[in-house]
Structure formats: C-alpha cells, structure tokens
Amino acid sequence: MEQKESRRVQMTKLLLKTALIELMQEKPFRQITIKELCERADLNRTTFYLHYADQTDVLRDIEREIRDKTVDYMKNVGTDISTIGLIEAFLQYIKDNAKLFRTLFLSGEAEGFTQNFMGYALAEIKENLPYYGDELHEKYILTFLMNGSTHILIEWIESGFDLPASEVATLIYKLCDSVRDIAKE
Numbered sequence: 337m338e339q340k341e342s343r344r345v346q347m348t349k350l351l352l353k354t355a356l357i358e359l360m361q362e363k364p365f366r367q368i369t370i371k372e373l374c375e376r377a378d379l380n381r382t383t384f385y386l387h388y389a390d391q392t393d394v395l396r397d398i399e400r401e402i403r404d405k406t407v408d409y410m411k412n413v414g415t416d417i418s419t420i421g422l423i424e425a426f427l428q429y430i431k432d433n434a435k436l437f438r439t440l441f442l443s444g445e446a447e448g449f450t451q452n453f454m455g456y457a458l459a460e461i462k463e464n465l466p467y468y469g470d471e472l473h474e475k476y477i478l479t480f481l482m483n484g485s486t487h488i489l490i491e492w493i494e495s496g497f498d499l500p501a502s503e504v505a506t507l508i509y510k511l512c513d514s515v516r517d518i519a520k521e
Contacts, residue, residue, distance in 0.1 A: 424505035
C-alpha cells in the first residue's frame with residue numbers, strides 16, 4: 337500500500353517542480369542543472385536527491401501529476417455533458433493552466449509528454465466518441481484523430497488561445513464527426 341507523503345515532502349517536491357517549470361521557460365531542459373534547480377527552489381542538493389534522481393525524474397513527476405489531475409478533472413465533469421461539452425471542458429482546463437501546458441506542449445523538451453497526455457485524455461473521452469467501424473480501422477482512425485486534435489491544440493496554445501474553447505471544441509468535434517462519416521463509406 338502506497339504511503340501518503342508528508343506535507344513537508346509535498347512542499348519540497350512542489351518547490352522543485354515549480355522551479356523546473358520556471359527554468360524551462362528560460363532555457364532548454366537539457367541545459368538545466370541540478371545546481372540551478374536547487375538554487376531556484378532554495379533547497380540544497382541533498383534534499384533534491386532525497387526525492388529525485390535527476391531533472392528528468394522531476395519532469396516525469398510533473399507529467400504524472402498533470403495526467404492524474406486531468407483524468408480526475410475529466411471524470412468530475414459529469415456524464416450528462418455532451419461530447420462537445422466534454423471537449424470544451426478539457427480545453428478550458430488547459431487554458432486555465434496555460435503557463436504549465438504552454439511550457440510542456442511547446443518546449444519540445446518534455447519528450448513524449450504531448451502524446452502521452454493526449455493518449456490519456458483520449459482514453460477518458462473515448463467512451464463518449466462515436467464508433468468508427470471495425471477494430472483494425474478504428475485504431476488507425478483514432479490515431480489520426482488524436483494527432484490532428486493534438487496539433488489543433490498546439491496551434492491554439494501557440495496562438496494565445498485566440499478562439500474561445502467552445503469554438504475549438506466544436507471544430508474538433510465536427511472534424512472528428514466528418515472522419516466518422518468518411519470511415520463508414
């Protein structure tokens with residue numbers, strides 16, 4: 337059984353994760369040293385190594401936390417909401433946490449984060465998506481839809497959220513729905 341972390345451990349990890357996100361906004365991830373990370377968090381290296389092996393370990397912890405919070409958020413949105421409403425809620429969550437998602441989606445440093453994150457989000461939304469045909473074709477179609485939706489999301493973030501979440505949600509839904517219609521042929 338997993339033990340719950342003490343408040344002190346939680347605060348220490350929060351300081352380190354916050355420091356890493358701040359440093360990633362200033363320079364490439366690969367150039368961030370443990371020394372810089374500890375200085376930014378105002379912690380010593382010994383404390384760092386009590387909790388993490390290296391910078392990548394901190395980044396993976398951030399990714400796990402975001403994934404878990406997103407899954408919880410999506411579960412709490414409600415089952416009576418429409419598919420467009422679910423997509424909109426997901427987009428609004430990203431917009432509400434813009435600084436964090438901008439850093440992780442656009443930095444190119446969080447290897448695999450975008451794909452993993454979207455994969456988890458898709459798994460949560462999938463039961464509300466229309467069926468796309470046989471299993472073999474559905475795998476390819478869902479891959480296409482996930483990658484297309486991911487790039488729409490990245491464009492929306494890069495553009496400073498220039499459209500309301502509701503419009504982007506409707507666009508994604510209509511594009512997905514069009515693919516479903518084509519797949520039926």
